[in-house]
Amino acid sequence: MAYSNKVIDHYENPRNVGSLPKDDxxxxxxxxxxxxxxxVMKLQVKVNPATGVIDDxxxxxxxxxxxxxSSSLATEWLKGKTVDExxxxxxxxxxxxxxxxxxxxxxxxxxxxxxxxxIADYKKKQGVERSAxxxxxxxx
Amino acid sequence: xxxxxxxxTLQVCRACSGGAPVDAHFCPQCSKILxxxxxxxxxxxxxxxxxxxLDAEDLExxxxxxxxxxxxxxxxxxTPAERRASLERSSYLNDAYRTLRQSIARIEYLxxxxxxxxxxxxxxxxxxxxxxxEEVFALNEELDEIRDLRASGASAExxxxxxxxxxxxxxxxxxxxxxxxxxxxxxxDALVDAGAGESDRRAALEALRDRFLERNYINNLLxxxxxxxxx
Ligand code: FES
Numbered sequence: 001m002a003y004s005n006k007v008i009d010h011y012e013n014p015r016n017v018g019s020l021p022k023d024d025x026x027x028x029x030x031x032x033x034x035x036x037x038x039x040v041m042k043l044q045v046k047v048n049p050a051t052g053v054i055d056d057x058x059x060x061x062x063x064x065x066x067x068x069x070s071s072s073l074a075t076e077w078l079k080g081k082t083v084d085e086x087x088x089x090x091x092x093x094x095x096x097x098x099x100x101x102x103x104x105x106x107x108x109x110x111x112x113x114x115x116x117x118x119i120a121d122y123k124k125k126q127g128v129e130r131s132a133x134x135x136x137x138x139x140x
Numbered sequence: 141x142x143x144x145x146x147x148x149t150l151q152v153c154r155a156c157s158g159g160a161p162v163d164a165h166f167c168p169q170c171s172k173i174l175x176x177x178x179x180x181x182x183x184x185x186x187x188x189x190x191x192x193x194l195d196a197e198d199l200e201x202x203x204x205x206x207x208x209x210x211x212x213x214x215x216x217x218x219t220p221a222e223r224r225a226s227l228e229r230s231s232y233l234n235d236a237y238r239t240l241r242q243s244i245a246r247i248e249y250l251x252x253x254x255x256x257x258x259x260x261x262x263x264x265x266x267x268x269x270x271x272x273x274e275e276v277f278a279l280n281e282e283l284d285e286i287r288d289l290r291a292s293g294a295s296a297e298x299x300x301x302x303x304x305x306x307x308x309x310x311x312x313x314x315x316x317x318x319x320x321x322x323x324x325x326x327x328x329d330a331l332v333d334a335g336a337g338e339s340d341r342r343a344a345l346e347a348l349r350d351r352f353l354e355r356n357y358i359n360n361l362l363x364x365x366x367x368x369x370x371x
Contacts, residue, residue, distance in 0.1 A: 031277060033268045035258075038356030040277050062280040109262055 003065055004099040010069035015076050018058045020044040025129050028122025030114040034106055039063025041071050043114035045078055045086070047122055054078050054086060059114070066104040070094050070111035078115065083122070089115055151177060154221060163187070165209065165229060173210070175221065176228040181253050182236035190253075191332050192246060192325035203237040244355075247325065247348060256345045268353050276357045282306050283364055290368075303368055310361045317351060317358055324348045 003011070019042070020027045026047050033040045041063060046056040057075035061068045073094060078086050091105070091112035100108055150159045151174065158169035163184045166173055183190045186202045210233060215226040239245045251257050258264035283306060290299045328344045 031270065031273050032265055033273045033276065033357070035264050035268050035353040035356060038276075038358075038360035040273055040280065040357075042277060060277075060281075062277070110265060113262065113265055 003069075006073075006098050007065055007069040007100070010072040010098070011065045014059075014068055014072040016058050016072065016079075017060060019060060020046050020056060020058050025125050026122070028118040028120070028125065030117025030119075030121060032110055032113045032117055034063070034067075034110050036106065037064065039067050039107075039110065041067060041110050041114045043071055043074060043111070043118050045115075045118050045122060047083060052082050054081050054083065063110070064104070064107060066098070066100055066107035067110055069098055070100075070108045071114060073097060074111045074115055083119055086115060087119055155219075165206065173215070173218075173222050173225045173229065175225045176232055182240055182249060185232065185236050186240065188240075189332060190250065191329045192243070192250065193329050194240060194246065196241070199237070199240060203233065206233050243321075243325075247321065248352070250328075251345060251349050251352070254341075254345050256349045264353070267350070272354055272357065276361065279306060279310060279361055280364075283361075283368065286368065300369070303365060307362070307365045310358060310365070313354075314358045314362060317354060320351050321348070324351065 020029075022029055022044075024046070026049055027044055028047070029042065029044045031040065031042045039062060041059065041061040043059045044057065045054045047053070048055045057078040059071040059075050061071045070091075074089065077089060077093075081089075089112065091108040094100070094108040094111055095105055098108070149162050151162050151164075152158070153160050153167035153170060153172065154175055155172040156167060156170035158167055160167050160169070160174055163180050164174060181190075186199070186206070188194065188199075188202070207230065210226050210229040212223065212226050212230065215223045218226075239249050248257075258267065282302075286299050286302050286306065289302070324344060324347050328341070328348065331341050331344055
């Protein structure tokens with residue numbers, strides 16, 4: 001199957017591969033998988049607590065070229081976006097940008113899911129953190 | 141859910157307008173081959189119950205018998221409608237045989253006709269248990285590290301030992317997975333035999349479906365380890 005140049009570029013020079021400290025309260029981690037092909041994707045965002053802007057994003061994907069390219073592109077797009085803007089990223093945006101063929105759409109779906117999962121994890125941590133602070137106050 | 145309740149049990153023969161059972165291949169009245177219109181599924185097409193344990197020899201005999209009966213050569217001088225019917229039945233038969241012959245494809249097909257296949261990739265990926273993803277991710281990372289180790293010139297003894305260590309848990313998982321599939325398949329067959337109710341049947345199918353979510357992960361990991369060992 002022919003990959004577009006953009007896919008090949010992201011595949012050969014993936015941006016932002018790596019990981020962020022999972023236990024940091026400002027880091028959200030999304031780990032998702034596609035059972036039909038057995039691929040896994042981890043995507044992380046680090047949010048600046050003062051501004052609500054994502055200032056770092058990393059990924060690691062064990063999967064096909066399109067999944068790697070989709071997650072690489074996603075991390076590029078995420079940096080500089082607010083959490084809400086990030087939630088608005090659609091898999092179809094990724095499909096268009098990378099010219100993915102129909103059989104590779106599920107790879108972009110995986111990337112969208114990973115973004116959503118990472119943000120959900122971040123929000124959950126923040127929620128827990130805040131209620132922990134509140135709970136801690138009276139005893140202080 | 142059970143399609144036998146809602147779907148019609150009769151079809152109309154286009155040649156003689158007589159009624160024929162929905163799963164008949166030839167009109168019982170005029171004995172002409174029937175157009176492949178509404179019909180059941182691969183199981184009923186081959187005259188089999190909707191069960192997962194299947195006698196391979198019996199299946200093959202059924203396939204051969206029907207394939208002779210449908211053979212386009214016999215319809216060389218027939219009407220265009222009959223010729224088309226023979227082609228359609230032949231090709232459907234081939235699909236049915238190819239699918240039911242393999243135990244894994246058979247289970248996947250059963251899940252599909254019972255309405256248990258995920259409707260889209262999103263739905264499928266959300267069903268994967270997080271613990272499995274963690275495990276798969278960690279094992280993939282371990283494989284990466286072993287590759288780096290090899291690339292940096294570690295002795296075969298060292299990297300092979302580590303690879304073996306990575307293989308063991310996943311191999312154990314595969315063995316367990318296969319036996320669970322067998323056990324659940326047997327459970328499904330017993331429910332069919334007993335004419336069990338919808339909720340029991342559904343529970344058995346859901347358990348089967350859940351097992352299928354891990355199958356490709358296990359196979360991919362093992363294939364990755366195999367590749368590493370043989371390269
Ligand atoms: S083939 Fe599975 S994510 Fe691309």
